[in-house]
Amino acid sequence: MINKRCVLNRPLAAGVPVADDFRVEPEEVAQPQPGEVLVRHRYLSLDPYQRAAIGGRHGGPGGPLGEGDMPGGETVGQVIESNQTSIPSGAWVRHAGGWQEFSVAAVDDVECLPESTLPPSVWLGALGMPGLTAWASVARLAEVQPGQTVLVSAAAGPVGATAGQLAREMGGRAVGIAGSDEKCAYLTGELGFEAAVNYKAPEFLSALAAVLPDGADVYHDNVGGQMLMDALGVLRPYGTVILCGLMSSYNDPAQRKDLYIGLPILKRAVLKGLVVYDFEAQRSEFVAQLQPLVERGAIKILEDCASGIESAGQQFCRLMRGENFGKALVEL
Amino acid sequence: MINKRCVLNRPLAAGVPVADDFRVEPEEVAQPQPGEVLVRHRYLSLDPYQRAAIGGRHGGPGGPLGEGDMPGGETVGQVIESNQTSIPSGAWVRHAGGWQEFSVAAVDDVECLPESTLPPSVWLGALGMPGLTAWASVARLAEVQPGQTVLVSAAAGPVGATAGQLAREMGGRAVGIAGSDEKCAYLTGELGFEAAVNYKAPEFLSALAAVLPDGADVYHDNVGGQMLMDALGVLRPYGTVILCGLMSSYNDPAQRKDLYIGLPILKRAVLKGLVVYDFEAQRSEFVAQLQPLVERGAIKILEDCASGIESAGQQFCRLMRGENFGKALVEL
Numbered sequence: 001m002i003n004k005r006c007v008l009n010r011p012l013a014a015g016v017p018v019a020d021d022f023r024v025e026p027e028e029v030a031q032p033q034p035g036e037v038l039v040r041h042r043y044l045s046l047d048p049y050q051r052a053a054i055g056g057r058h059g060g061p062g063g064p065l066g067e068g069d070m071p072g073g074e075t076v077g078q079v080i081e082s083n084q085t086s087i088p089s090g091a092w093v094r095h096a097g098g099w100q101e102f103s104v105a106a107v108d109d110v111e112c113l114p115e116s117t118l119p120p121s122v123w124l125g126a127l128g129m130p131g132l133t134a135w136a137s138v139a140r141l142a143e144v145q146p147g148q149t150v151l152v153s154a155a156a157g158p159v160g161a162t163a164g165q166l167a168r169e170m171g172g173r174a175v176g177i178a179g180s181d182e183k184c185a186y187l188t189g190e191l192g193f194e195a196a197v198n199y200k201a202p203e204f205l206s207a208l209a210a211v212l213p214d215g216a217d218v219y220h221d222n223v224g225g226q227m228l229m230d231a232l233g234v235l236r237p238y239g240t241v242i243l244c245g246l247m248s249s250y251n252d253p254a255q256r257k258d259l260y261i262g263l264p265i266l267k268r269a270v271l272k273g274l275v276v277y278d279f280e281a282q283r284s285e286f287v288a289q290l291q292p293l294v295e296r297g298a299i300k301i302l303e304d305c306a307s308g309i310e311s312a313g314q315q316f317c318r319l320m321r322g323e324n325f326g327k328a329l330v331e332l
Numbered sequence: 333m334i335n336k337r338c339v340l341n342r343p344l345a346a347g348v349p350v351a352d353d354f355r356v357e358p359e360e361v362a363q364p365q366p367g368e369v370l371v372r373h374r375y376l377s378l379d380p381y382q383r384a385a386i387g388g389r390h391g392g393p394g395g396p397l398g399e400g401d402m403p404g405g406e407t408v409g410q411v412i413e414s415n416q417t418s419i420p421s422g423a424w425v426r427h428a429g430g431w432q433e434f435s436v437a438a439v440d441d442v443e444c445l446p447e448s449t450l451p452p453s454v455w456l457g458a459l460g461m462p463g464l465t466a467w468a469s470v471a472r473l474a475e476v477q478p479g480q481t482v483l484v485s486a487a488a489g490p491v492g493a494t495a496g497q498l499a500r501e502m503g504g505r506a507v508g509i510a511g512s513d514e515k516c517a518y519l520t521g522e523l524g525f526e527a528a529v530n531y532k533a534p535e536f537l538s539a540l541a542a543v544l545p546d547g548a549d550v551y552h553d554n555v556g557g558q559m560l561m562d563a564l565g566v567l568r569p570y571g572t573v574i575l576c577g578l579m580s581s582y583n584d585p586a587q588r589k590d591l592y593i594g595l596p597i598l599k600r601a602v603l604k605g606l607v608v609y610d611f612e613a614q615r616s617e618f619v620a621q622l623q624p625l626v627e628r629g630a631i632k633i634l635e636d637c638a639s640g641i642e643s644a645g646q647q648f649c650r651l652m653r654g655e656n657f658g659k660a661l662v663e664l
Contacts, residue, residue: 080472106614191604199366203426224593228593241592243596243597244597246593246594246597256592257590258589258590258591258592258593259590259591259592259593260588260590260591261560261575261590261605262554262578263577264393264575264603264605265575265576265578265605265606265607266605266607267605267608268604268605268606269603269604269605270602270603270604271596271601271602271603271604272600272601272602272603273596273597273598273599273600273601273602274597275597275598275600278600327636
């Protein structure tokens with residue numbers, strides 16, 4: 001049986017990756033040892049942090065990936081070979097399977113998907129790491145209160161879309177920042193955001209101020225850089241900022257724009273750094289709160305799904321150009 | 333009666349001011365109108381924020397000061413002419429009298445000094461705006477707990493020295509950063525800091541790490557720029573940073589170094605902007621807590637006092653070069 005893996009053609013240079021940075025290689029599927037299972041991946045999650053991880057800038061011991069190395073990434077799939085009664089063959093599981101069709105994993109490293117009528121891909125999006133991130137921000141660190149206004153950047157992505165909808169479910173108002181008029185229309189028309197502003201439009205700053213006449217109580221930042229400073233400009237005094245992502249510099253750290261701290265001082269802002277891995281222990285609470293909301297459609301999911309491992313590189317490039325419309329996935 | 337005022341010889345250019353940027357001008361002392369008092373200043377407070385205010389960068393409606401303009405500043409002095417029974421002649425008062433020997437002030441704008449055996453200058457330092465700043469940081473925003481380690485920059489200045497000593501009085505440990513070995517020795521030898529590190533020494537970073545083997549729970553930042561990032565490097569995960577001053581760029585905003593927000597994200601830090609004016613309404617609580625500590629010597633005061641309004645410019649230049657040793661004052 002052949003496993004196809006998507007690997008690097010070369011180390012990624014600074015800048016947005018291109019499709020030719022990746023290639024697909026076949027290999028024989030490995031045999032699971034005792035305590036392991038063989039998983040056939042059905043969905044691969046592509047996430048912006050993977051750009052930093054490929055460049056060796058996402059923390060941890062590893063350096064940048066080189067030619068022939070396979071990027072990591074979460075997957076959902078079905079166990080097709082197992083000696084473990086705890087995870088029988090046919091079980092749906094979520095784990096860090098990587099950019100490939102099959103993987104062998106230790107039983108302790110895979111998690112069976114909860115019972116649900118939802119498509120399994122949701123466990124990579126609104127009920128997966130992006131959703132956990134949004135929940136940690138809105139429900140835990142920002143502790144959004146009824147009546148508060150929550151501003152979210154990268155709002156059409158799975159973190160931002162979930163954060164905004166959850167804020168609204170908690171009694172707040174969601175205002176989104178996204179990169180196209182189409183995304184903005186979707187946020188207000190389908191996802192219940194009160195307003196959305198296209199940051200690529202020339203009148204972005206005045207439009208942002210116009211939709212927030214009383215300012216934002218909370219800003220969930222997926223972006224960093226100038227957008228963080230622009231958002232601080234419309235933060236209410238004593239507002240909260242959740243520092244959660246650095247999309248503005250994942251592709252090219254040299255283009256990084258840092259924060260003038262006079263801005264948070266002037267706003268008496270409270271800034272909180274969020275790393276989603278800290279909230280793994282609270283995943284069951286998160287699922288208990290979010291799964292019913294997703295199942296009854298109160299929190300809608302939006303997926304941008306490519307097909308086949310051969311499309312993984314191109315789909316990742318689209319994500320890094322901000323061209324994805326919803327959670328970036330590859331169906332395998 | 334002649335009032336001598338210290339005014340600008342020219343608008344301040346970027347960089348550290350020089351004595352020749354200032355001159356002293358005489359004028360006839362004004363007469364107080366009904367509802368006003370005439371105050372003979374005894375001490376003028378010089379503070380780093382005044383550099384930004386002179387440059388028009390401290391918020392508020394005013395632009396940069398020009399030739400002949402007098403900088404603002406807090407003073408303590410004695411009322412020498414009053415028609416108000418609430419503030420009789422002879423009363424000691426604190427108000428924003430400016431860089432001059434006399435001022436006429438509305439009764440509502442001056443505050444009588446509390447009864448105390450302390451020298452009146454203390455109401456410009458440990459019991460004045462710098463002390464209120466330190467209290468707001470340590471007792472209110474950081475809410476220092478017994479056993480916590482509090483790192484303070486510009487620790488030999490009145491904000492830093494008060495913050496460190498108050499943290500120790502609240503059961504914490506104070507570690508200081510200052511600009512000379514002499515200041516560091518004073519912090520540990522006289523003010524009860526557990527350790528102090530000279531940031532101008534070549535081995536600063538390793539020395540800082542060495543005195544904080546378990547990291548700092550709280551960092552009170554008077555400086556910004558690279559020092560903020562260095563301090564984040566020794567912050568414990570989930571630690572608190574109080575953003576309180578920008579000494580690193582008061583002299584020259586173009587030399588500003590901004591914050592790479594990957595650092596607070598990595599540390600899961602909580603950053604809080606502090607503006608002392610917000611805590612004016614809590615001044616009586618602050619005085620009630622700090623005055624007994626200062627009176628019994630648990631919080632020691634250190635003053636760097638020049639004499640005569642003619643010395644104000646030069647004393648301010650020393651402050652902006654970091655050459656002051658304690659609260660910068662001018663006795664008038």
